[in-house]
Amino acid sequence: MLEYLTMLLKKLLPLLLILGSLTALAKADEQETPVAYYHASVLMYHHISTSTPPSTSTSPADFIQHLDMLEKDGFEVWPIDRVARQIKRRRPMPDKVAVITFDDGYISVYKEALPILKERELPFTIFVNADPINEKRPLYMSWAELKEAQEAGGIIANHTLSHTHLIRKLDDETEEAWLKRVEHEIAANQQEIIKHLGSAPKIFAYPYGEYNPEIQKLVQKMGYIAFGQHSGAASPYTNITSLPRYAANGTSANPTSLRTKLHALPFPVVNEEPVTAVLDGSNRRPSLKLTVMPGEYRIKQFRCYGPNAELLQVSRKTLADGNLEINVTSDKDLHTGRPRYNCTAPHKTQNRYFWFTRQWLMPQANGDWYNY
Known part of the structure; x- marks a missing residue:
């Protein structure tokens, strides 16, 4: 028996050495790849139409051009749940990963986008609200149409019951x-999706992109x-309860500017202040403080822009741990609504940018909100 085991070991030893080498190479490659490259560019659409509100619409021709661009530039289109798992587990992804999402479940998505996506066999996600579907509002897909989209490889996910x-x-x-x-808005909507379609992942999109730390804690608890x-690019540096998406509608549907965003990398931001983006209306020139790890960006060319593309004031200093503290301020009042600070810096060696956005939620000066 001993002689047999010795002979077997001699035969298996070369194979074991090869497997060990491959494992070591895979680990080394994973360690050498910066975590900033573990990211995905998530695209957000609403209407795919030329007869709906321009600010939330993408023409069918532009939508096709976007898909052509993804293919030409070598992007892999992944289902949203696969990307979410990789980010949550801090697992690597290829450098060029894109996700296609639609908010609200408009009928134009069924009529215009679905046939194109089916033909190209691309995965996609539709975030829906059950109330307008159950009320059979004409601008929205029906449950039967959503079932057809699901069977074509689409994921139907949660966008609250009433889009409040x-x-x-x-x-x-x-x-x-x-x-x-x-909690009821989210839980009841999830139940409706499961009731009509059989399943729904625990993936959620905030209506209007509005949230605060209390809602984030609730969403995480659920x-x-x-x-x-x-x-911005979704990555391990972005909170799992507030992952970013690139708008691909309205003026953001422009293929040239969209290509720049698709190829952008996430800044390795490890802290941002204030924690909440919700303002009270009294301070209309909020300051933003970021703590950023060193990376492959050109820090001297770090720039931040306000909602009207105005250049914001930026100061920076190196902290004792080697991280950078970046302070961003504006000398102009922000408008009511959802104004943004967009920050970018070019890559040191590649023709692409690092990208970070803070969306503020600004009420009127007296603190009151209105529907904008």
Whole structure:
């Protein structure tokens, strides 16, 4: 028996050495790849039409051009749940990964986008609200049409029951009652999707991209991964309850500017202040402080821009741990609504940018909200 085992070991030894070498090479490659490259560019669409509101619409011709660009530039289009798992587990992804998402479940997505996606066999996600579907509003897909989209490889995910502004409390509403209402908006919508379509992942998109730390904690407690509407690449540096997406509608549908965003990398931001993006209306020139790890970006060319593309004031200093502290301020009042600070810096050796966006939620000067 001993002689047999010795002979077997001699035969297996070369194979074991090869497997060990391959494992070591894979680990080394994983360690050498910067975590900033573990990212995906998530595209956000609404209407695919030329007869709907321009700010939330993408023409069918532009949509086809976007898909052609993804193919030409060598992007892999992944299902959203696969990307979410990789980010949550901090696992590597190829450098060029894109995700296609649609908010609200408009009928134009069924009529215009679905046939194209089916023909190209591309995965996609539609974030839906059950109320307008159940009310059979003409601009929205039906459950039968959503089932067809699901069978074509689409993921149907949660966008709240009624598409409400989650951050806004009702008159005389307590903190506890407000959070219960938010929880109901998410949980009841999930039940409706499962009831009509059989399944739904724990993936969520905030209506209007509006959230605050309290809602993020609730979403995490409910077991969801969540997406906003602020720009940037989704990566391990972005909070799993506020992953960014690039708008691909309205003026953002321009293929040239969209290509720049698709190839952008996430800044390795490890802290940002203030934690909440919700402002009270009294300070209309908010400051933003970022703590950023060293990376392959040209820090001297770090720039931030306001909502009207105006150049913001930036100061930076190196901290004792080697990280950078970057302070961003504006000398102009922000408008009411969802204004943004967009920050970029070019890559040291590649023709691409690092990208970070902070979307603010600004009420009127007296603190009141209105539907914008």
